[in-house]
Amino acid sequence: GSDVLSSLLRVSVTDSSMPEPGAAPRRSPQGVPYSDLPHIVNADGLHLFCRYWEPTGQPRALVFIAHGAGEHCGPYDEMAQRLKELSLLVFAHDHVGHGQSEGDRMNIKDFQIYIRDSLQHIDLMKSRHPDLPVFIVGHSMGGAISILTACERPGDFVGVVLIAPLVQMNPESATPFKVFMAKLLNHMLPSLTMGSIESKWLSRDKRQVEAYDADELNYHGGMRVSFGMQLMAAVERMQREIPSISWPFLLLHGDADKLCDIRGSRMMYDNSLSTDKKIKIYEGGYHALHHDLPEVAESVLKELTTWITEHIPAATSQEAQ
């Protein structure tokens, strides 16, 4: 009757994506207003913290860095500085639910969100520098994001550098029984947490492990079953996509990696169509190669910067004039 109608009319409609003019400013998980931070707003209205390393002169290429699960893009500063010194314009953001970005900590409704947000940031930077070649560098889960991003835009990237990428599940943790239990639990208790990432397997350099453990921008809680399911789905999607990959890539992987099985990198190297591909195995190397023993970390930076600069297309005649 009319009373129902009148009560409905009293309901005030608030649209969260359009905050009222006087609304409090959106703040990072650390309490910093995003108006004070470099950021982009993703398709779901979440603020993603960004970092940029811009060379002084004219940049020769764009490099997007995709970080791994539970970390953020800050620890890539040294790598980015080395690339910036070679006149490359490096950019990155903290993925949803990581570091200084918004979102439920180390959780995602759909792995595709990471890829969609990466493409949004890449497209933004390409619109600002339309003539520059674009590279992606990805580590671990960031490697999976890089692979699937390049698969969505196979012609857009001159090269992809993968540091211990997540390509296949670790066979110990992915026994058929454990996978079955994870799927079962995901229906019953999706926010149940499994073990957390054991930092001792990240690097043989204990100062790096201590830095990781002490970094409050990292997520040190347990891995939610639902997040594990999204990682599994990404692994399954890569198995399907790898046979049709034909873009250039560089793979760097330690053969003592206990977090992302090196067999995934070998499988990608062996089963992709790419003719321009390189794999470098680091004997005894742990997972975070770029933060492993100093001589390994230095080698990784040299390999990566050399491969990228060698893959920057020679300037075409009209550009050279």
Ligand SMILES: O=C1CC[C@@H](CCC(=O)N2CCC(COc3ccc(F)cc3Cl)CC2)N1
């Ligand atoms: O320097 C650094 C700091 C952070 C680290 C990166 C960590 C990262 O991204 N990992 C490692 C762990 C890996 C677990 O994988 C799974 C777990 C459960 C599951 F059900 C299915 C999968 Cl596939 C995912 C990828 N590197």
